[in-house]
Amino acid sequence: MINEIALNDWYPVAMASELKPGCRLNRVLMEREIQISNDGDKTHAFEGSRVLPLQIRYDHVWTSLGAPARPLFEIPEGEQDGRRLVACGRVHVRCSPLRAVENFLDIAHFPYVHTGILGAEDHPEVERYDVEIDDEKDEVWARQVKFFQPQAAKSAEGGIMADYMYRVPAPTTSILYKTCPARVGEWDIITLFVQPVSETTCDVWPWMALYDDETPFNDLVQFQQTIFMQDRSILENQIPALLPLDPKMETPTRADLTSIAYRRWLKRRRMFYGAQTIAA
Amino acid sequence: MTQQSPSPTAKPSSSWIPVALSAGFRPGSNIRVFADGNDIALWSSFSGKLSAWVNRCPHRGMRLSHGFVRGEMLACIYHGWHFAQDANCKYIPAHPELVPGEMICAQAHHAHEQDGLLWVSCAEEEPDAPARLPGFGVRSLLIDAPRPVLAGVLEVTHEAQGRWELTLADQPVILGVQDWPEGRTGVHLLTKEAVSAETKKMLSRELEAMRRTCEAIAPVSASASASVPSGPSSRSGDAA
Amino acid sequence: MSFAKIEFYGTFDTRHFCDWIGHRAHKLGLTGRIEAASSERITLYVQGQEELLNAMEVACSLGPIDADVSHTNLVFIDPADASDWPNRFQIDVGPEVLADRR
Numbered sequence: 001m002i003n004e005i006a007l008n009d010w011y012p013v014a015m016a017s018e019l020k021p022g023c024r025l026n027r028v029l030m031e032r033e034i035q036i037s038n039d040g041d042k043t044h045a046f047e048g049s050r051v052l053p054l055q056i057r058y059d060h061v062w063t064s065l066g067a068p069a070r071p072l073f074e075i076p077e078g079e080q081d082g083r084r085l086v087a088c089g090r091v092h093v094r095c096s097p098l099r100a101v102e103n104f105l106d107i108a109h110f111p112y113v114h115t116g117i118l119g120a121e122d123h124p125e126v127e128r129y130d131v132e133i134d135d136e137k138d139e140v141w142a143r144q145v146k147f148f149q150p151q152a153a154k155s156a157e158g159g160i161m162a163d164y165m166y167r168v169p170a171p172t173t174s175i176l177y178k179t180c181p182a183r184v185g186e187w188d189i190i191t192l193f194v195q196p197v198s199e200t201t202c203d204v205w206p207w208m209a210l211y212d213d214e215t216p217f218n219d220l221v222q223f224q225q226t227i228f229m230q231d232r233s234i235l236e237n238q239i240p241a242l243l244p245l246d247p248k249m250e251t252p253t254r255a256d257l258t259s260i261a262y263r264r265w266l267k268r269r270r271m272f273y274g275a276q277t278i279a280a
Numbered sequence: 281m282t283q284q285s286p287s288p289t290a291k292p293s294s295s296w297i298p299v300a301l302s303a304g305f306r307p308g309s310n311i312r313v314f315a316d317g318n319d320i321a322l323w324s325s326f327s328g329k330l331s332a333w334v335n336r337c338p339h340r341g342m343r344l345s346h347g348f349v350r351g352e353m354l355a356c357i358y359h360g361w362h363f364a365q366d367a368n369c370k371y372i373p374a375h376p377e378l379v380p381g382e383m384i385c386a387q388a389h390h391a392h393e394q395d396g397l398l399w400v401s402c403a404e405e406e407p408d409a410p411a412r413l414p415g416f417g418v419r420s421l422l423i424d425a426p427r428p429v430l431a432g433v434l435e436v437t438h439e440a441q442g443r444w445e446l447t448l449a450d451q452p453v454i455l456g457v458q459d460w461p462e463g464r465t466g467v468h469l470l471t472k473e474a475v476s477a478e479t480k481k482m483l484s485r486e487l488e489a490m491r492r493t494c495e496a497i498a499p500v501s502a503s504a505s506a507s508v509p510s511g512p513s514s515r516s517g518d519a520a
Numbered sequence: 521m522s523f524a525k526i527e528f529y530g531t532f533d534t535r536h537f538c539d540w541i542g543h544r545a546h547k548l549g550l551t552g553r554i555e556a557a558s559s560e561r562i563t564l565y566v567q568g569q570e571e572l573l574n575a576m577e578v579a580c581s582l583g584p585i586d587a588d589v590s591h592t593n594l595v596f597i598d599p600a601d602a603s604d605w606p607n608r609f610q611i612d613v614g615p616e617v618l619a620d621r622r
Contacts, residue, residue, distance in 0.1 A: 108359045108373070108374040109358050109359050111360060111373065112355075112356075112357055112358065112359060112360045112373075113357065113358065121360070121373075124360060124373030124374060124376065125373070125374060125375070125376055126374040126375070233346070234342060234346075234357070234358055237342060237343040237346055238340065238341045238342055238343075239319075239335070239336045239341040239342075239343065240341065244341075245582070245585055246582070246583070246584050246585040247579055247582055248540070248543070248584070249336075249338075249341070250338070250339065250340055250341060250579075251338050251339050251384055251547065251548075251575070251579070252339075252340075252575065252578050252579050252582075253339075253372065253374065253375060253378075253571065253574065253575040253578060254374075254375070254571060254574040254575065254578055255359075255374035255375065256340070256578060257578055259340075260578050260579070260581055260582045261581075263582055264581060264582050264589065267582070267585070267588070268588055277585050278585065375571045377571065378569060378571040378572070379569065381548060381549025381568075381572065382549065383546060383547045383548065383549050384547065384548070384549075
C-alpha cells in the first residue's frame with residue numbers, strides 16, 4: 001500500500017542525459033506506469049493524462065506521484081566547482097527500495113561482499129562511530145566512520161583507513177562522503193538515488209561527485225557498477241523481502257547502528273512503503 | 281502417494297525428504313534445497329559433517345546458502361558471521377573480541393546421509409532412518425512440473441519415503457523426489473547396481489527426455505518463473 | 521564481564537516493550553532486570569560482555585513496531601552500585617506497569 005508519506009516524495013526516474021528531444025521514456029514508479037517525454041524544449045512527466053511535478057537536478061529527472069511535501073534535498077557539495085559529476089546509469093534490483101538504501105549505509109559487509117576492493121577479511125573490525133537523527137533537518141547522519149580499505153577508490157593505490165560520513169536526506173536516498181584520495185581535506189561524494197518500482201523491486205541510480213580528473217569516465221562507472229553487482233547478490237537474497245521495522249528476528253550489534261537508526265527514522269516518519277511492520 | 285504442495289506455511293512433516301545426491305556433494309559444499317516448503321541451506325563441513333539449517337542468517341536475514349564453509353563452520357556471506365556445527369554463532373567479525381552467547385544461533389533441521397542420498401527432515405524430533413534401499417547416484421535435475429505430472433509420466437513400480445522405483449531404459453533405478461516451490465520438482469536418479477559411465481550417460485539423457493515430456497504437459501506459468509531471481513539483467517548495463 | 525544501566529525514552533506500550541526487552545536480553549544471554557518502566561521511560565540494569573550490552577541498546581533503540589524510542593542512554597557502572605544481580609533477566613516491574621497498558 002502506498003501511503004501519503006511515500007506518495008508525496010520526490011523520486012529519480014531517469015538520467016538527464018537520456019532526455020533527447022522527442023524521446024518518450026516509460027517508467028514504473030510505485031507500481032504505477034508513468035511517462036517522461038521531451039518535446040525538444042521542455043521535459044514533462046505524466047501518469048496517463050495527469051501531469052506530474054518534475055525537476056532536473058543532480059543529473060537526474062525527479063518526479064512525484066503526489067504533491068511533494070518538501071523541496072528536493074540539497075547536496076551543496078555536489079554543486080561545487082571542480083568536481084566530476086558521474087551518473088552511473090541504472091541497476092535493477094529485486095529488493096525493497098529501503099533495503100537498497102540500508103545496504104548502502106553498511107560498512108561491515110565490505111570484507112565479505114567487496115573483498116579486496118572496499119574491505120579485507122583480515123581487517124573486519126568496525127570501530128565505534130556516531131549516529132544521529134537530526135530532527136530539525138529530518139535526516140539521518142553517521143559520522144566518524146572509519147574502515148580499512150585495500151582499494152578505497154579507483155584513484156587509490158594500496159590500503160588506507162578511509163573516513164566516511166553517511167547522510168540519509170530522504171527515505172530512498174543515501175549520500176556517502178568519503179576520503180578523497182586526490183585532494184586531502186575534501187570529501188568525494190557517492191550517492192544512491194533509488195526509484196521504488198514496487199515494494200520489492202527498485203531501480204538504483206548511483207551518482208558521484210568526485211575530485212578526480214584522471215580516471216577515464218568509463219572506468220569510474222565500471223568501478224561503481226562492479227560494487228553494486230556484488231551488493232545485488234546480497235539484496236536479492238535477504239529474508240523477508242521487505243525491510244523489517246521490528247527486528248525481533250534479527251540480531252543487530254553496534255556495527256549495525258546506522259541501519260537501526262535508519263529504520264527507526266522510517267518508523268517515526270511512517271514511511272512504510274517497502275517496509276515490514278509486523279515482527280519478522 | 282501423498283501430494284505435498286510446498287508453501288511457506290507448510291507444516292513440518294515427520295518424514296525424511298531426499299534433497300540431493302551424496303555423490304558430488306563434497307566437503308565444503310553449501311547449496312539451497314527445499315523440504316516441506318522450507319527454504320534450507322544444506323552444507324558439509326571440511327570433515328564431511330552434514331547440516332541442514334533454516335536458510336536465514338539470524339543477523340540480518342541473508343540466505344545462508346550463499347555463505348561459505350570454513351573448516352567445521354559455515355560463514356554468512358554478508359557480514360561473515362561464523363556458525364559451528366551446533367548452529368551457535370562463534371565469531372562476529374565486526375566485533376572480533378566478542379564471544380557470542382548460545383542464543384545467537386542459526387536454526388537447525390535434521391540432516392542424514394544414506395543409500396547415496398542426502399536427506400532432510402523438518403520434524404521436531406529426528407525421525408527413524410529411512411528403510412534401506414542402496415543406490416548409486418547418477419544425476420539430479422530440477423523439473424518445471426509438479427509431482428503428479430511426473431507420477432503420470434513414469435511407470436513407478438514401488439514407492440516409499442520419497443523414493444520411486446522404476447525401470448528407465450531397461451535399468452532398474454531409484455528416483456528420489458523432492459517438491460520445490462512454484463510447482464517444480466527436484467529428482468535425484470540412482471541405479472540399484474553400479475553401472476558403467478556409458479550407462480550413466482545414457483540414463484542421464486533418458487532423464488532429460490523425461491523432463492521435456494513433463495514440462496510439455498505442465499509448463500510453469502510465466503509469473504512463477506518471473507519470480508525466480510535471475511542473474512544480471514540486461515537493464516543493468518545502460519550506463520551513460 | 522561488564523555492567524550497564526540502559527535507559528530508553530520515548531512513547532511506548534510499556535508492557536509490550538518490557539516483554540520485547542526481556543526477549544532480547546534472553547537472546548543476547550544477558551542477565552539483569554528492568555528496574556523502572558513507564559510509557560515514556562524504561563530503565564534496566566544488565567550484565568554481559570560489553571559488545572552484547574551495546575547490542576542490547578542498539579536492538580531496543582528500534583524495539584517493537586509500536587514503540588517510538590526518541591533516545592537511549594547507556595552507562596557502564598560498577599557492579600557494586602547495582603546490588604542483587606539476578607542470575608537471569610527479570611521483568612518484575614509491578615502492577616503500575618500493567619495499569620499503564622493502553
